[in-house]
Amino acid sequence: MAKYESLVAQIKHQIESGVWQTGDKLPSLRKQAEQSGMSLMTVLHAYQMLESQGWVTSKSRSGYSIAPRMENVTTSPIKAIRSIESIDINDFIFDVLQATRNPHMVSFGYAYPDPSLYPRQQLNKSLVAAARDLSVSNALDNLPPGNDSLRSIIAKRYAAKGMNISPDEIVITAGALEALSLSLQSVTQPGDWVIVESATFYGALQTLERLGLKALFIQTDPKMGMDLNSLEQALQTHSVKACWMMTNMQNPLGYTLSDEKKRALVELLQRYQVPLIEDDVYSELYNGEELPLPAKAFGHENIMHCSSFSKSLVAGFRIGWVAAGKQALAIQKLQLMTTVTTSVPIQLSLAHYLSTRNYENHLRQLRRKLHLRKQQTVKCLQQHFPSDVLIHVNAGGYFVWVELPKQVDTLKLYHDALAKMITIAPGKMFSSMEEFSHCFRINTSFELTEPRIRAIKMLSSLIQAQLNHA
Amino acid sequence: MAKYESLVAQIKHQIESGVWQTGDKLPSLRKQAEQSGMSLMTVLHAYQMLESQGWVTSKSRSGYSIAPRMENVTTSPIKAIRSIESIDINDFIFDVLQATRNPHMVSFGYAYPDPSLYPRQQLNKSLVAAARDLSVSNALDNLPPGNDSLRSIIAKRYAAKGMNISPDEIVITAGALEALSLSLQSVTQPGDWVIVESATFYGALQTLERLGLKALFIQTDPKMGMDLNSLEQALQTHSVKACWMMTNMQNPLGYTLSDEKKRALVELLQRYQVPLIEDDVYSELYNGEELPLPAKAFGHENIMHCSSFSKSLVAGFRIGWVAAGKQALAIQKLQLMTTVTTSVPIQLSLAHYLSTRNYENHLRQLRRKLHLRKQQTVKCLQQHFPSDVLIHVNAGGYFVWVELPKQVDTLKLYHDALAKMITIAPGKMFSSMEEFSHCFRINTSFELTEPRIRAIKMLSSLIQAQLNHA
Numbered sequence: 001m002a003k004y005e006s007l008v009a010q011i012k013h014q015i016e017s018g019v020w021q022t023g024d025k026l027p028s029l030r031k032q033a034e035q036s037g038m039s040l041m042t043v044l045h046a047y048q049m050l051e052s053q054g055w056v057t058s059k060s061r062s063g064y065s066i067a068p069r070m071e072n073v074t075t076s077p078i079k080a081i082r083s084i085e086s087i088d089i090n091d092f093i094f095d096v097l098q099a100t101r102n103p104h105m106v107s108f109g110y111a112y113p114d115p116s117l118y119p120r121q122q123l124n125k126s127l128v129a130a131a132r133d134l135s136v137s138n139a140l141d142n143l144p145p146g147n148d149s150l151r152s153i154i155a156k157r158y159a160a161k162g163m164n165i166s167p168d169e170i171v172i173t174a175g176a177l178e179a180l181s182l183s184l185q186s187v188t189q190p191g192d193w194v195i196v197e198s199a200t201f202y203g204a205l206q207t208l209e210r211l212g213l214k215a216l217f218i219q220t221d222p223k224m225g226m227d228l229n230s231l232e233q234a235l236q237t238h239s240v241k242a243c244w245m246m247t248n249m250q251n252p253l254g255y256t257l258s259d260e261k262k263r264a265l266v267e268l269l270q271r272y273q274v275p276l277i278e279d280d281v282y283s284e285l286y287n288g289e290e291l292p293l294p295a296k297a298f299g300h301e302n303i304m305h306c307s308s309f310s311k312s313l314v315a316g317f318r319i320g321w322v323a324a325g326k327q328a329l330a331i332q333k334l335q336l337m338t339t340v341t342t343s344v345p346i347q348l349s350l351a352h353y354l355s356t357r358n359y360e361n362h363l364r365q366l367r368r369k370l371h372l373r374k375q376q377t378v379k380c381l382q383q384h385f386p387s388d389v390l391i392h393v394n395a396g397g398y399f400v401w402v403e404l405p406k407q408v409d410t411l412k413l414y415h416d417a418l419a420k421m422i423t424i425a426p427g428k429m430f431s432s433m434e435e436f437s438h439c440f441r442i443n444t445s446f447e448l449t450e451p452r453i454r455a456i457k458m459l460s461s462l463i464q465a466q467l468n469h470a
Numbered sequence: 471m472a473k474y475e476s477l478v479a480q481i482k483h484q485i486e487s488g489v490w491q492t493g494d495k496l497p498s499l500r501k502q503a504e505q506s507g508m509s510l511m512t513v514l515h516a517y518q519m520l521e522s523q524g525w526v527t528s529k530s531r532s533g534y535s536i537a538p539r540m541e542n543v544t545t546s547p548i549k550a551i552r553s554i555e556s557i558d559i560n561d562f563i564f565d566v567l568q569a570t571r572n573p574h575m576v577s578f579g580y581a582y583p584d585p586s587l588y589p590r591q592q593l594n595k596s597l598v599a600a601a602r603d604l605s606v607s608n609a610l611d612n613l614p615p616g617n618d619s620l621r622s623i624i625a626k627r628y629a630a631k632g633m634n635i636s637p638d639e640i641v642i643t644a645g646a647l648e649a650l651s652l653s654l655q656s657v658t659q660p661g662d663w664v665i666v667e668s669a670t671f672y673g674a675l676q677t678l679e680r681l682g683l684k685a686l687f688i689q690t691d692p693k694m695g696m697d698l699n700s701l702e703q704a705l706q707t708h709s710v711k712a713c714w715m716m717t718n719m720q721n722p723l724g725y726t727l728s729d730e731k732k733r734a735l736v737e738l739l740q741r742y743q744v745p746l747i748e749d750d751v752y753s754e755l756y757n758g759e760e761l762p763l764p765a766k767a768f769g770h771e772n773i774m775h776c777s778s779f780s781k782s783l784v785a786g787f788r789i790g791w792v793a794a795g796k797q798a799l800a801i802q803k804l805q806l807m808t809t810v811t812t813s814v815p816i817q818l819s820l821a822h823y824l825s826t827r828n829y830e831n832h833l834r835q836l837r838r839k840l841h842l843r844k845q846q847t848v849k850c851l852q853q854h855f856p857s858d859v860l861i862h863v864n865a866g867g868y869f870v871w872v873e874l875p876k877q878v879d880t881l882k883l884y885h886d887a888l889a890k891m892i893t894i895a896p897g898k899m900f901s902s903m904e905e906f907s908h909c910f911r912i913n914t915s916f917e918l919t920e921p922r923i924r925a926i927k928m929l930s931s932l933i934q935a936q937l938n939h940a
Contacts, residue, residue: 094803101613112612124601127815131594134786142582142786143571174644174809181808190660190682206807212660316604316612316814333564337676338651339644343813344786345597 002390003038007046015055015066026056026064041405041467045388048406052435053219054080080219080230082198083238084432087209092428093202096414099423106455109414109423112315113285113398113445117369119362123314123353130349143340144332146172146321147347153354154321163297165305169328171335172321174342176281176308178335179322181207183277183304184242186330188213192241195234197226199401199430199439201251201279204244216240217433222253222392222401228264235272242275248292249282252430252441253401254394256292266299275327276303281320284312284363286396287371300325309350312363317346370398370445377444380453384460386467398445403438407470408463410440416462422455472860473508474875477516485525485536496526496534511875511940515858518876522905523689524550550689550700552668553708554902557679562898563672566884569893576925579884579893582785583755583868583915587839589832593784593823600819613810614802616642616791617817623824624791633767635775639798641805642791644812646751646778648805649792651677653747653774654712656800658683662711665704667696669871669900669909671721671749674714686710687903692723692862692871698734705742712745718762719752722900722911723871724864726762736769745772745797751790754782754833756866757841770795779820782833787816840868840915847914850923854930856937868915873908877940878933880910886932892925 014020027035032043047064050056056064100110141147151167158165173179180203188194190212196204198217208215216234220226226245234240247257247265257265269276280294296305304327308320319342324331335341353359378393378400385391390403404410410426417424425443427436446452484490497505502513517534520526526534570580611617621637628635643649650673658664660682666674668687678685686704690696696715704710717727717735727735739746750764766775774797778790789812794801805811823829848863848870855861860873874880880896887894895913897906916922 090803090807094806097613097806101611120604124604127601128598131597134590134594141571142788143567174812178809210804210807318612318809318811318813333560334680336564336567337560337680339648339788339809341788342644343788343816345819346813346816349815 002388004042004045004049004388005390007032007036007038007043008049011046011050012055020066022066022068024066025062026066028063042388044407045405052406080227081234081237082217082433083193083214084217085214087205087213087215087432089202089205089429089432090209093206096423096425096429099418102421104421106422106452107446108442108455108459109425110443111425113311113366113370114447115315117366117445118314119358122356122358122362123349126349126353126356127345129352130345133348133352134345142344144171144335145328146170146341147344147351150347150351150354151321153351154323157354158323161291161293161297163293164300165323169325170321170323171328171331172319172342172347173335174320174339175310175318176279176306176320177203177207178339179304179306179308179320180204180244180277180279181210182331182334183306183322183324183327184213184244185211185334186304186324186327187275187277188241193238195231195240195243195245195274197245197250198433199252199427199436200244201246202429204279205430205432207244215432217431220250220253221255222403223255223394225250225253225255225257225261226265228261228268231265232268235268235274240272240274242277243269244277244279245295246279246282247295248280249285249394249397249399251282251397252399252425254392254397254399256286256394256396257295259293259298262293262295263298266295266303270299270301273302278303278305280305280307281311282397283307285367285370285398287367288395292396296323302326304331312366313353313359317350318342319346319350373447374398374400374444376448377442377452377456380448380456381442384456386460386464389463398443400442400444402440402442404440404463405467405470406438408438408466410438412466413440413459413462417459420455420458420462422458424459472858474512474515474519474858475860477502477506477508477513478519481516481520482525490536492536492538494536495532496536498533511937512858514877515875522876550697551704551707552687552903553663553685554687555684557675557683557685557902559672559675559899559902560679563676566893566895566899569888572891574891576892576922577916578912578925578929579895580913581895583781583836583840584843584917585785587836587915588784589828592826592828592832593819596819596823596826597815599822600815603818603822604815612814614641614805615798616640616811617814617821619825620817620821621791623821624793627824628793631761631763631767633763634770635793639795640791640793641798641801642789642812642817643805644790644809645780645788646749646776646790647673647677648809649774649776649778649790650674650714650747650749651680652801652804653776653792653794653797654683654714655681655804656774656794656797657745657747658711663708665701665710665713665715665744667715667720668903669722669897669906670714671716672899674749675900675902677714685902687901690720690723691725692873693725693864695720695723695725695727695731696735698731698738701735702738705738705744710742710744712747713739714747714749715765716749716752717765718750719755719864719867719869721752721867722869722895724862724867724869726756726864726866727765729763729768732763732765733768736765736773740769740771743772745774748773748775750775750777751781752867753777755837755840755868757837758865762866766793772796774801782836783823783829787820788812789816789820843917844868844870844914846918847912847922847926850918850926851912854926856930856934859933868913870912870914872910872912874910874933875937875940876908878908878936880908882936883910883929883932887929890925890928890932892928894929
């Protein structure tokens with residue numbers, strides 16, 4: 001536990017045990033530093049953390065005082081739910097992602113795994129096989145819901161997890177993003193409230209922006225995920241039309257919900273009859289014995305389970321799907337109005353590839369390599385980053401969430417790094433709030449070469465420079 | 471000219487020359503039949519045609535009377551512009567298109583050319599070549615605006631037509647429909663007025679429905695296209711935010727605007743500063759000496775030129791583009807929020823195919839075959855269809871627009887034909903108005919085999935049955 005964290009825990013405990021009451025002023029930074037023997041910076045970091053979690057409030061010149069507690073709701077702090085009526089983030093995300101196109105960049109901000117991990121030769125063979133298969137009859141098949149064999153293979157992969165999903169409820173889409181976006185559209189109207197995590201995948205924010213939806217952000221812990229009490233509070237206080245969540249290796253924070261929590265989540269949403277749009281694109285990249293199940297495994301009803309092959313196989317094919325239950329037809333109709341369907345030869349080539357045993361072999365290798373590279377990269381980050389930087393590492397996937405002292409602005413860090421040909425994914429991408437302006441996401445899927453180590457050192461000195469100026 | 475058409479022309483002339491004044495009653499059907507020596511049915515057909523064009527109005531029991539003339543506007547009849555505030559057509563189109571998926575259907579309703587006309591072998595070779603080309607660097611390239619080589623090849627094809635389009639303004643999309651839909655979205659807000667043809671491509675209606683836009687339908691002649699006076703009137707009377715049109719081999723009517731008309735159209739829209747979204751997916755399928763130019767060739771400003779390879783090369787690849795001018799960046803940002811980009815290997819394979827000479831050879835053959843098959847199919851239609859059926863045949867493309875006597879309901883015909891394993895594209899697909907309920911579109915790109923001839927005879931007897939019952 002970092003020093004500031006122990007101070008945070010200590011003060012929380014004091015508030016809960018009644019040492020501090022609502023309105024009480026906390027000791028000044030200087031006084032607290034003297035009392036605790038910690039640096040001024042560490043105390044500031046702790047106070048800011050308490051503030052961001054809603055335990056204290058600050059007013060300029062008058063210091064930090066204890067925030068009013070929530071009534072009825074047990075431990076969820078007041079800022080656990082935040083609402084926003086108009087999202088405007090796409091321009092920023094566009095600029096950040098465009099920067100990753102440059103092959104000369106050291107792309108810590110890249111969204112996909114290192115492309116050199118794709119099974120290119122085997123994919124090539126499947127493309128060739130699909131080319132041979134391209135017949136008149138499957139040429140006619142360019143309408144939703146997509147290729148029959150591919151949908152049937154996907155259904156069989158669900159069956160292997162013990163999930164009973166009919167091919168009839170599966171719609172093939174242009175990556176998971178189209179699946180998520182059509183799913184959300186099928187159950188909402190502009191102006192509706194939608195629940196999302198905070199921090200959340202930026203695609204959720206973009207889709208809310210595009211569809212004119214209002215967001216309820218539920219505070220989400222980098223280890224434990226969403227607080228279900230806060231979720232229920234949001235369901236009680238707002239007419240919520242959908243909930244968009246990642247249950248496995250959440251992007252950007254990295255946590256995987258436990259089976260118990262998934263079950264509780266599903267029960268809660270069913271009680272309030274709110275559809276769940278489940279983004280589950282990383283679950284094949286687990287690390288450990290068992291593939292984590294999606295929430296949909298704990299109750300089919302009203303859950304649209306969205307996934308793709310973009311993270312586990314190859315990014316550029318743009319093939320995803322949704323297991324949409326009773327929304328399957330509505331989603332097909334929405335798809336017909338926009339993209340019609342995805343490329344037929346690519347669907348065929350995936351069907352070919354997946355019907356061989358290559359995919360399981362590939363996944364085993366991919367998991368091992370991603371795990372190894374993450375370990376190496378994290379070690380390097382720990383070695384070079386300032387000691388009051390918090391590196392949140394979770395099992396599986398290839399993202400690491402880095403939390404800097406509150407006074408560091410990762411948007412500035414992003415621009416400074418860009419000038420040095422390094423990209424990061426700044427916290428601003430993952431929320432419409434300012435609460436992650438001191439965080440960023442790092443892609444650990446690339447080999448830790450010398451240039452990458454140098455880039456980590458460079459990031460570190462850019463961070464240090466900000467800390468020195470603060 | 472059909473009999474009823476000469477009566478229509480005669481009465482129009484009489485109205486224009488002042489024989490009939492606003493409010494005057496036309497002779498009753500029976501009286502007109504006696505006077506002209508025509509059948510009651512022919513007179514009814516003529517009166518209904520005059521009504522649909524806005525020259526006369528009818529009230530139950532009191533017969534037909536002369537409609538009020540437009541003031542200021544020269545010859546455009548009052549019903550040349552119709553507005554509708556809420557479009558609801560997608561469910562119907564979905565059902566019709568799904569029926570064409572069945573390979574056992576005789577698909578006169580099919581939207582694409584006969585898939586056996588695709589250069590499958592050569593496309594296969596390009597898919598194989600693309601598979602080999604799939605490198606780490608182009609795997610990184612999965613963001614808008616799409617593959618650089620493909621955009622540069624498309625720009626060179628514009629240059630060959632004498633058009634100066636930079637690759638920078640080209641965005642690769644999932645077929646032309648995504649290009650059209652993103653273009654429209656980039657210049658409108660929900661509730662805005664948009665001008666479309668009547669009849670129009672159903673994709674325009676679906677997009678208006680999805681984006682919550684209001685439609686101004688401008689009456690469109692199967693030979694001459696849109697009446698520019700009516701267009702100007704619509705521009706004068708409504709705050710129009712965009713105009714969506716097909717200038718070459720319009721779907722479903724088949725006409726190609728003359729260069730003069732295209733120039734006048736562009737000037738008119740520029741005068742009112744209304745962006746043109748130009749759907750130009752059939753122009754490669756011209757018949758004659760010269761490729762018809764798009765309207766964008768007559769004035770770049772504010773014209774988004776959308777096309778694809780789905781009609782001229784292969785349907786299932788789902789690759790289109792827009793030459794978007796100053797909207798190119800806005801369109802890329804919208805794409806990032808929905809489908810991100812189109813499949814990388816498919817873009818590469820098209821770039822490979824197009825950089826060989828195969829495409830021009832293929833197009834030459836395709837044009838010749840489509841022309842031949844259309845001639846044969848039209849001959850067969852003329853031979854078997856009742857004589858008061860109007861078959862609108864235009865140069866190029868592979869659609870024929872069939873206009874039946876007004877009392878025939880082509881929605882019923884569609885359902886009757888479906889039961890006999892024949893699909894047609896009924897008029898209801900192409901307008902939110904009822905004015906084309908007696909029309910349908912026929913795909914003439916398939917070889918005129920015995921089963922197809924039998925299907926034409928079956929259609930004919932289904933039409934005759936309706937005429938007999940009317």
